[in-house]
Amino acid sequence: MATEITMPKLSDTMTEGRLIAWKKGVGEKVERGDIIAEVETDKATMELEAFVSGILVETRIKAGEMAPVGTVIAVIGAAGEAASHQPSASEQPEKAPTAPEPAAPPAEPPLEAPEAAAAPKVSVPPAPEGGEEKASPMVRRLAREKGIDLAQVAGSGPEGRILQEDLERFLAEQVKVEVKVEEKPKPEAAQPSAGSSPQPLSRMRGAIARTVSLAWQTIPHFAVTVAVDMGESERVRQELKESGTPVSLNDLIVKACAIAIGRFPLANASFGADGITTHAEVNIGIAVALDDGLLVPVVRNCQALSLKEIGSKSRDLSERARSGRISEAELVGGTFTVSNLGMYGVDEFTAVIMPPQGAILSVGAVADQPVIKGGHLAAARIMRATLSSDHRLINGAYAARFLTELKRVLENPVVMLV
């Protein structure tokens, strides 16, 4: 009697796992209780134990590969049983629905974490109704909540099943597309060599590529950089922290931008065919790096927000952007952007403007640097900030004055507390 080993569900929130290593080879004898493989989810690995004895007849994924929870990854046959009558890997999709419950993961005691009942059982899919997309009830509910038509989502699970990540990817792409950007013919990059084959773009990568191409092709960029002594800002931040108001340096920078924009409104404007639109609302986007892309959630009406309010909104938005729980409304409508690579230790860089905005501030790391103060050598906490501007809106001197104001505010941060 052959027993199928499936990718175990090691958490209610686990949708797929990585097979780290096979501990037994095909054809090898397996005793009940032997470790046959190691599976990883997040930063935890689980030793996968055999719950039957026999011969490892077949493995269906290779070490290092991912597989959705519940898919068959190996088959253990009775001693003497040949692999020949086992379905081949190409027939694998048909197997998943017929396997009622993974046989391999440790036999579950009846008492389980209470939430388990609500979790989708990937191994027992609902019978697909005529022509309908395959997705678990949870994914369907999410789609309903977010107003997504499942027919438009490409599923990456077995048999094209739509997984939660597919929804998130779809959503992320929708958002990026709606930022504007009509399809333009993409200039094909020259292939470096015949030997390397191009990898298809992820949806988010494709959306980013379209946005930055549009920006780079239509906006005449120029950049101006200023060095800011962040010593006072760091002190204020420390004091706020000690008094129970956690704000980051980036929050101080966002607040300072809002103040500087108050004096230099062209930094918060859009250039269009009909002329220049200066926006009354200061909606500052905060670039958040993801593993495979970039999202820019927007803190709205910064001109009217206190530092503390900016801090809590920014923290909430960034966390949700990183975990893919952000709505599209929170990603659109920005009028200015702050991109901070300080945590990576860079000195300075020049970011690409996000159309239809007119400027973006690129923030480098705060580092100890020698300065001359009153004729004496001293150490200061220096940060470089670069403003990329749309030259159709902003002249060099205007950008310089904006940065001077930004520097003044950050070096006298009390201004931001009142």
Added chain:
Amino acid sequence: MFFLHKRFSVLILNILFILVNWFLLRVSATLWQKGTMLILDLGTIDFHDAYAIQERLVAGVAAGTEPETLLLLEHPPVYTIGSGGDEGNVLDPGIVAVRINRGGDVTWHGPGQLVGYPIVNLAARARDLHRYLRFLEELLVAVAADFRVEAWRIPGRTGVWTEEGKLASIGVGVRRWVTMHGFALNVTADLAGFGRINPCGIAGCPVTSLAAEGDRVRIEEVKGRVTERFGPLLAERLPVLLTSG
């Protein structure tokens, strides 16, 4: 009037009785929890010795012959790498990273870093590795806050982070739903050891410590806070659902 008053006081007594009972129940539950969670301070111990102790405890906890145990310790300098880790993240060819059965990539351990190896029976609590990882993060965020260091988790980047970088790493191995390995919290550690690797597989990942973030702090104090917080938070986030056997 008197009658009403009497009934009222009976009601009060009843409520008091229920409250006291509830309180006693809570106390005994806490004592039981405390009684079963053993916390051992191993001082500074070689990685392989600690590994052998972990292996023995894992087998014992799975068999129900050993209580769940939290090992707190420091290692002499050593590099370890998770089962699925990429050797390419070891930048210095002179380093030999010990490959071990935990999640995550390469990391450094050494003096001044508080290492915690909880041997916890998830089969009796919740068979949920993500919940367990989130519990470890929450514990370390709370401990950092005890030393006035603001830290947080970043979804998708397991570990504990501050504005300056990664404060604590997490990597867990599970055998028969009993956990091993765990967390490494930089307290006063010399962070130079991380410079020869891509910590946790992230190139140029900045690393920080409690000492670098502000107040003076001794590793013994941090051990104390972890010891106080571990049991209660575990009982809250992953309560025992069934007793073994």
